[in-house]
Structures are given as C-alpha cells and as structure tokens.
Amino acid sequence: MTDINFYGGVDEIGGNKILVKDNNSSLFLDFGMSFSIANKYFSEFLQPRKANGILDFTEFGLLPKVKGIYREDYLNHCGLTSDSEPSVDGVLISHAHMDHSAYIHHLREDIPIYITSESYLILKTLEDTGSTSFGEMLNLKKSFNLTPKKNVKKGPENRRSKGAECIVERDIRVIEPYKEFNVGESKVKSVPVDHSLPGATAFLVDTGDEAIVYTGDLRFHGRRREFTEKFVKEAKKFNPTTVISEGTRINKVNNVGEESIERTATKLVSNIKGLAIVSFPVRDLDRFLTFYNVAKNTDRVMAVSLKQAYMLNLFDGVGYPRVDEVAVYIPRKDWGMMGDECLACLEGNWLPSSKLHSYHTEQDYKNWERKFLNWDNSITYRDLREDPKDYIFGCDFFELKELIDIKPENGIYLYSKTEPFNEEMEFDFHKVRNWIDHFNLPLITEGMHGSGHANGVELLNMIREISPEKVYPVHTENKEKFNVLNDDGVKVVYPELSKK
Numbered sequence: 001m002t003d004i005n006f007y008g009g010v011d012e013i014g015g016n017k018i019l020v021k022d023n024n025s026s027l028f029l030d031f032g033m034s035f036s037i038a039n040k041y042f043s044e045f046l047q048p049r050k051a052n053g054i055l056d057f058t059e060f061g062l063l064p065k066v067k068g069i070y071r072e073d074y075l076n077h078c079g080l081t082s083d084s085e086p087s088v089d090g091v092l093i094s095h096a097h098m099d100h101s102a103y104i105h106h107l108r109e110d111i112p113i114y115i116t117s118e119s120y121l122i123l124k125t126l127e128d129t130g131s132t133s134f135g136e137m138l139n140l141k142k143s144f145n146l147t148p149k150k151n152v153k154k155g156p157e158n159r160r161s162k163g164a165e166c167i168v169e170r171d172i173r174v175i176e177p178y179k180e181f182n183v184g185e186s187k188v189k190s191v192p193v194d195h196s197l198p199g200a201t202a203f204l205v206d207t208g209d210e211a212i213v214y215t216g217d218l219r220f221h222g223r224r225r226e227f228t229e230k231f232v233k234e235a236k237k238f239n240p241t242t243v244i245s246e247g248t249r250i251n252k253v254n255n256v257g258e259e260s261i262e263r264t265a266t267k268l269v270s271n272i273k274g275l276a277i278v279s280f281p282v283r284d285l286d287r288f289l290t291f292y293n294v295a296k297n298t299d300r301v302m303a304v305s306l307k308q309a310y311m312l313n314l315f316d317g318v319g320y321p322r323v324d325e326v327a328v329y330i331p332r333k334d335w336g337m338m339g340d341e342c343l344a345c346l347e348g349n350w351l352p353s354s355k356l357h358s359y360h361t362e363q364d365y366k367n368w369e370r371k372f373l374n375w376d377n378s379i380t381y382r383d384l385r386e387d388p389k390d391y392i393f394g395c396d397f398f399e400l401k402e403l404i405d406i407k408p409e410n411g412i413y414l415y416s417k418t419e420p421f422n423e424e425m426e427f428d429f430h431k432v433r434n435w436i437d438h439f440n441l442p443l444i445t446e447g448m449h450g451s452g453h454a455n456g457v458e459l460l461n462m463i464r465e466i467s468p469e470k471v472y473p474v475h476t477e478n479k480e481k482f483n484v485l486n487d488d489g490v491k492v493v494y495p496e497l498s499k500k
C-alpha cells in the first residue's frame, strides 16, 4: 500500500514536499520552501536562526517533523538525536526554483538527491555566487564543528577540510532524460518538461502498486513546448493510477509566449535612442535568450550581470549563447576602481602603479567574479553611459544603484517578470517604480512577461489525455477548478497537509 503525504504545496503556490512511501521504500518529490509561510513570519532582516537548527523552521511548519531526514550537525546542536540511517531512499528534484528545492540545505548529506544536469548547474551557480545562510545545496559545510584545522579528520574521500570547516559533498545523482533508475524499490523515470528555467522535469514513479505521475511545474507555450507534449504521451503510456498535478494557473486561459515578448520588445527598443534596460529572473535562460535576440534584432549587445555570466559559463554554450557572445557588466565595489582611472596609477604613487591598481580592483571582487575582470568583453558603467544605444542592460533589483553611475537618458525600462502578487513584492515593485521615475524612464510591463505555467484549459486537457484514476491538485490556490474532471472519470482528490 502506497501512502502519499503532502508537507507543502497544499492550497499554496510552491513549497512542494511530497513523501511517497510504501513498505519497502520512500522518496520525496521536491523539497522546496513555502514562500507564503516564510513571508508570513520572516523577512530580509528577520531570519530563522542557524543556532536553533531546524527548530525555527519546524515551529511554523516550514519544515515537516519527519525523522531521519535532517542533517546531523543541526539536530545535535539543537539537542535532537540523529538516526544512524536516513529514513528516505532519495529526493527527486523537479527543477531548481526555490519553492521546489531550497530546503535541500537542511537534509542529511547521505540522502541521494536526484536532479537533471541543468538543475545541477543552476544550483551550483546559486551556491557558488550566493551569500545566503541557508544555501548549501550541493556541498554541506558542517556547522558547529569545533575541530581545530589540523585535526580535521580525513574521513571518507568526499570529506575535505577548508579552514576549520569540514565540507562534505552531498550524494548528488545527475539523472538523464527518459532513462529509468531505482530509488529504493521504486522505478523512476525523469521526463523533461518546459518551464521558466532550464532542466525542469516531471517524474513517473512506479512503486509496485501505484503508478504516480508528478508534473513538477510545466507549460505548453515556452520555447521547448515539445518536451511537455512528449511528456503527456509518455505519461499516458505509463497508465498511471495517480497524477499529482500543478495548478498554478488553473483559473487562467491566456498565455504570452517568448516569441511574442521578443517581437514587442524589439519594436520598443528600436524606437529609442538611449539605453534599454531589462529586468528578468537570472535563472530563466529562455528569457535571457529572448532579450539576447532582441539585442541582435536591434544591433545592440546584451550586457549581463556577473552572476548571469557565471551561469552562462557553466552552461558552456549548450542550448544558450556562450558567455563571450555577451558583454559582462562589472559593477564598482568597495574601492570602486573598476571603470575609473586609478588615481594612484595616474600619479605614479609609491607602489608600482599597475600593481597597486590591480590589487585594488581584484581585492574588491570575490574569487568567482575575478575571471571576468579582465575579460575582453567586460564593460563598466562608462561604456553604458558613453554608448547607451549599443546595449541592452540586464539590471535586476539589487543592480538599480548602477543607474546612478550610468545616468541613462532617453532610455526605456522593461520589467520582464511576474507581476507582484504579495505585499513584499508590491513593496519592491514600488521601489523599482521610484527609481525608474527618478531617471525619467518609461517603465513597460505590458507584454513583457510570459508565465512558466500552463493555463487551465491546457492543464485539464493534459489530465484528460493522461487519464489517471485520480488526480491530486497541488501548487495551486484554486483546486476546485479541477472538479470538472470528475465528469471525465478522473477522481479529483484534494491533498491534505500532513501533520505526522
């Protein structure tokens, strides 16, 4: 008998943590963060305490109280005992959005994490370039480890010491599309789907007595729609008893495709003489590609952030432009030397000038950023100020301050992101508007964003076509919209938030 326990994604968009369990094996489908609960109790400067291990998270139901899944260093530090063996056989990650993957951080390092190669590269980018406290997705730094440096045990070969920290690699298993693998006694197949970032996958899970299709997040109107179409065929062939389906946009009927955004943006950008500025999510390489194309269509060069450059470098031209096909924008940091004449160099100061200059500039940047400093196609605010009509500048929320240096005139600001849907986002969006107004730029949202999710008509047709015995709507605030499927012989079962 197979049990399905929902620890998130119930009556909310995101936070998916679904435990599929039978007598012989158990696995999690995703292990993501619930934005709605996290935003309810926490904010940028009111964060869960690391010192309290998982307890600040379990307090509000952000993490489920499941035994045998959490990392030993956290459990021990907050006075809980850890089990010798993990209680689950693996965690299947559908894609690298935080509401599906963020809480991997809290898991034991010996639980196998199954992800696609693209998801791996995205998580690697976030881990290598991020500075958040709970971002240990691929490598785990043993916290509260007081072992002095020279005595750090050289344990199994996946352990290595770095300073006083002991870094342990997680058991990451990169999966291939359409290739079956075992998790415990269950047979699993990853079937790629299209979503608003590379590497999204659905899973077909055969536990022996249940055949479960988990959609992850998907859409039929992106650049790789044929993936999702093929998924529907594969899922139908699988003859599932159960579909666990996302329903983010079950109440919507429209779609905006990348091609349409490209056309609209090309028209807008061709009509301006100044800098075109665009804000889109760094993980969404398809959206990046859209604006890369807009830049080409309008004889401009796409200028990306260091983080975006790092990600493109990891993808190495597979499916997306290479990092040397874009300009890399280097922001000024503490010393602020980049893009400025170094006064010490000009005045021939007491240190050999070039040495001082490179010392000042290098010192400002993190290791992962340094390789782009002397890149042929690196640019600074000066390039954007002097030749604004040559560029489209990818400028996210935290990069807005660059506009003070760039001083854009006769430009345009394209907001290519989901519209704000909660108070925090409203608040940030309000700030964006203030900045953009301050610089007298028109702010365009209309036609600039297409969702990562299929609409209601597409979702219902998809489930009718797959034709399972029952469907659980998750990742939605409108589960009742699935009810029409009861007339087609598909039993709609509302998932309940599991407490045990």
Ligand SMILES: [Zn+2]
Residues within 6 Å of the ligand: 095, 097, 100, 195, 217, 452
């Ligand atoms: Zn997603």
